[in-house]
Amino acid sequence: MIDVLRNLFRTHEAPRADVSLEVAVAALLIEAARADDIYDQDERRAVLRLLQDMFTLSSAQAQTLHDEADAIQQQAADSVRFTRVIKNAMSEEERITLMEALWHVVLVDHQRAPDEDALMRRLAPLVAVGDHDSAAARRRVLTRMGELGA
Template sequence: MARMLDAIRKFFAAPEAAAAADDPVVAVAALLVELARADADYTDAERVVVEHLLAGLFDLDAAEARRARLDGEAAQARAADLVRFTRVVKTQLSEADRVALMEGLWSVALSDGTRDPHEDALLRKLAPLIAVTDRDSAEARMRALARGAGTDGGAC
């Protein structure tokens, strides 16, 4: 029992965990992964969409985007809630980047060709938390749909 408590204390005291939470790339990756996992079916196609979005949003090469996705998966799995990530996005990304993220979130949600109620609920929750208006979110959804998300794997 003492070893388990020590491990928990070490995890919460780890400076790299705190630093990762403040990294906008990791924060965005964690939100994208959270959305991809919202329907309990995190597919390889969704992983590809997440990597593609990260590469586009942060000008990453394929290897960097894969690493960012993996870091986001780890951060998302450790997080008790999404507030730490939405706070970073809200304070460190421009309005245009937050709207682009919202469009990316819609691309992930639509990438499997269905609108899952869990994904819809999470998207409604995330928009105000990252300071994106309902109108901007709706327009982002329309752009994601027009680009073909939900019909061909959601490539953006």
């Protein structure tokens, strides 16, 4: 009976856990870049550079990963598909580093829109990063960007 009910609600899409860690991370970075409804060249360059650095990719490989994640992210109903993969595959330290990367993408335009703040507040617990650690990650990014001073 339970299997019948599960099959009723199952879509014909690929299973939800079918994304790799790299795609999940790229999808969240793209989501962060689009949170304010503007995905400009600076944000795109930041996402591509982060993907290169995080996964030791060439620029062509980062672009391929970006494009794959972009297509999947735009079709996703929510972020849980991606955050679940990240939460299960990354250590706490890696997840905090990911929060820094997400904050970097959000802040690359030197503005914080309410939608960006809301996304970051929602993503932190989904990837098992506390509010304190997320705020500290944001401050480190701002310091590197010269917004807070040393």
